[in-house]
Amino acid sequence: MKYGIIGYSGRMGQAIEELFSEAGHELVYQMDENGEKEIEKPEVVIDFSLKEAFADTVRVIKEKEVPLVIGTTGLDDTDFAKLDELAEKVAVIQSFNFSIGINILSELIKKVNKYVDRDWDIEISETHHRFKKDKPSGTAIMLGDLLERDVEMHSKRLGSEFGEHEVDFASIGEVLTLKHRAYSRKAFTQGVLLSAEKILDLEPGFYSFSEILK
Numbered sequence: 001m002k003y004g005i006i007g008y009s010g011r012m013g014q015a016i017e018e019l020f021s022e023a024g025h026e027l028v029y030q031m032d033e034n035g036e037k038e039i040e041k042p043e044v045v046i047d048f049s050l051k052e053a054f055a056d057t058v059r060v061i062k063e064k065e066v067p068l069v070i071g072t073t074g075l076d077d078t079d080f081a082k083l084d085e086l087a088e089k090v091a092v093i094q095s096f097n098f099s100i101g102i103n104i105l106s107e108l109i110k111k112v113n114k115y116v117d118r119d120w121d122i123e124i125s126e127t128h129h130r131f132k133k134d135k136p137s138g139t140a141i142m143l144g145d146l147l148e149r150d151v152e153m154h155s156k157r158l159g160s161e162f163g164e165h166e167v168d169f170a171s172i173g174e175v176l177t178l179k180h181r182a183y184s185r186k187a188f189t190q191g192v193l194l195s196a197e198k199i200l201d202l203e204p205g206f207y208s209f210s211e212i213l214k
């Protein structure tokens, strides 16, 4: 496929290009803070950038009318309303975490949440590399939304950690911990590759990564 990356020069942009070129896909469009470079119109655009670039992402997708796979975090309700608007015309796959493990963890959290009553404490902790700008992580927010109550969140920014998320359920005398740790950015880029390959067959609409996995 011919694809484009918004956030090309970033850690994820570079990791995506590496995996996609191994899979035989061709980068024909790129954007970062240095500007845009287009060789040909892409069949799909992948956005792993920062919230600051989101207005440009919306403009690019409107202009090109091509599907979008987006993993950028720090987006708010107004940004999601704009993604919904784009999804009326093109397919949009969005997730704050494209790893398979976090999607399994999400299912486990929903299950455990059914067994614990309001007396149980629930807290979410996340650790990421020192360069990560947003806090708490998009994944921590996404996992928190599954719990249908306000939960405390704790963030650490340490060294080169790719991404660790832990959810603790505790009552007097016991604690149940669910934890996921990414060992490399491949944990995310493989899900991005699967999404970009599948999006070409999807009708316009808004899709989560978990829907793509099903």
Ligand SMILES: NC(=O)C1=CN([C@@H]2O[C@H](COP(=O)(O)OP(=O)(O)OC[C@H]3O[C@@H](n4cnc5c(N)ncnc54)[C@H](OP(=O)(O)O)[C@@H]3O)[C@@H](O)[C@H]2O)C=CC1
Pocket: 006, 007, 008, 009, 010, 011, 012, 013, 031, 032, 033, 034, 048, 049, 050, 051, 052, 053, 056, 070, 071, 072, 073, 074, 095, 096, 097, 098, 099, 134, 138, 188
């Ligand atoms: N959903 C998921 O599975 C995952 C999501 N992420 C998310 O992906 C995003 C990128 O992460 P990471 O690669 O580590 O971040 P980086 O800081 O390494 O990269 C950010 C990229 O965005 C570009 N950028 C920043 N601001 C603008 C702007 N105003 N206009 C155009 N381009 C801009 C940067 O360009 P330049 O280099 O020129 O400044 C760079 O290419 C983050 O939101 C992160 O949370 C990360 C991993 C997995």
Ligand SMILES: O=C(O)C1=N[C@H](C(=O)O)C[C@H](O)C1
Pocket: 073, 096, 097, 128, 132, 136, 137, 138, 139, 140, 162, 163, 164
């Ligand atoms: O910035 C990162 O690196 C990551 N960001 C995402 C998030 O904010 O949840 C996903 C992953 O944990 C890595």
